[in-house]
Amino acid sequence: MPRYAQLVMGPAGSGKSTYCSTMIQHAEAINRSVQVVNLDPAAEHFDYPVMADIRELIMVDDVMEDESLRFGPNGGLVFCMEYFANNFDWLEESLGHVEDDYILFDCPGQIELYTHLPVMRQLVEQLQQWEFRVCGVFLVDSQFMVETFKFISGIMAALSAMVSLEIPTVNIMTKMDLLSPKAKKEIEKYLDPDMYSMMEDNSVTIRSKKFKKLTKAICGLIDDYSMVRFLPFDRTDEEGINIVLQHIDFSIQYGEDLEFKEPKEPDEEPDNTNYDDFFQEKVED
Numbered sequence: 001m002p003r004y005a006q007l008v009m010g011p012a013g014s015g016k017s018t019y020c021s022t023m024i025q026h027a028e029a030i031n032r033s034v035q036v037v038n039l040d041p042a043a044e045h046f047d048y049p050v051m052a053d054i055r056e057l058i059m060v061d062d063v064m065e066d067e068s069l070r071f072g073p074n075g076g077l078v079f080c081m082e083y084f085a086n087n088f089d090w091l092e093e094s095l096g097h098v099e100d101d102y103i104l105f106d107c108p109g110q111i112e113l114y115t116h117l118p119v120m121r122q123l124v125e126q127l128q129q130w131e132f133r134v135c136g137v138f139l140v141d142s143q144f145m146v147e148t149f150k151f152i153s154g155i156m157a158a159l160s161a162m163v164s165l166e167i168p169t170v171n172i173m174t175k176m177d178l179l180s181p182k183a184k185k186e187i188e189k190y191l192d193p194d195m196y197s198m199m200e201d202n203s204v205t206i207r208s209k210k211f212k213k214l215t216k217a218i219c220g221l222i223d224d225y226s227m228v229r230f231l232p233f234d235r236t237d238e239e240g241i242n243i244v245l246q247h248i249d250f251s252i253q254y255g256e257d258l259e260f261k262e263p264k265e266p267d268e269e270p271d272n273t274n275y276d277d278f279f280q281e282k283v284e285d
């Protein structure tokens, strides 16, 4: 039986930990068992119960205080994640092996983890070896997405995670509840974007010819391959949260192995319908 995982990623402060705790509450409300693993060695506080916590293995503060290492916060985090990648047996032990597990991994916010460092990919490969079906969930703060160029850079970050991890990914715009009604209307066009027209709308503001060409090529790539779409995430909207969860479940085929219930026989069908006779008559005609 497969197990299921969501890798919750995104830039610092994009709402990863809040997403995890919202999902846990939602899962409880719909009577589903979902658990969270904290993979952020610098996490200070989060308001969900954890199944495992990377800080039991290693903490950024300890690494920074170490006289021989002398790391700052970002170098310290990279060191921690590399240490984690060399000690996956800790994770295996913490996860145990429960069939049909559904686990959210709350990842750190350093963007370099998703662009060029190998640790997240190693984690994905390891989880797949443990029979997990993994879905990437890439969060971007909607507050930073209401302008075309910010939007393009958000998309590029999501794309680089998708390309480097090679797993199905669902992109999410968080903190929708903070947007004004006007900004909400404005952001609709970014949820299912038409990159070509977006580029046309804004090309007046680009002065450099070279930069214009490059931006156009990037927009074309994104549009031609329909690579990035965003789902809105408002933590106060149960229905919206359910839609997000359904998209993720679909991408990892959650529920496919659940027992199928026979549909009820329709009442209106007469008991004495004899299909053999029906077809027999047709043939004879």
Ligand SMILES: Nc1nc2c(ncn2[C@@H]2O[C@H](COP(=O)(O)OP(=O)(O)OP(=O)(O)O)[C@@H](O)[C@H]2O)c(=O)[nH]1
Residues within 6 Å of the ligand: 010, 011, 012, 013, 014, 015, 016, 017, 018, 019, 040, 107, 108, 109, 110, 174, 175, 176, 177, 178, 233, 234, 235
């Ligand atoms: N109003 C509102 N605030 C949110 C939402 N999601 C997150 N926040 C706030 O944004 C801040 C950062 O949220 P976190 O969930 O800690 O973000 P994170 O991505 O886990 O941050 P790091 O782990 O530091 O990278 C917190 O103050 C949250 O309360 C949301 O959907 N709505």
Ligand SMILES: [Mg+2]
Residues within 6 Å of the ligand: 016, 017, 018, 040, 043, 106
């Ligand atoms: Mg967090």
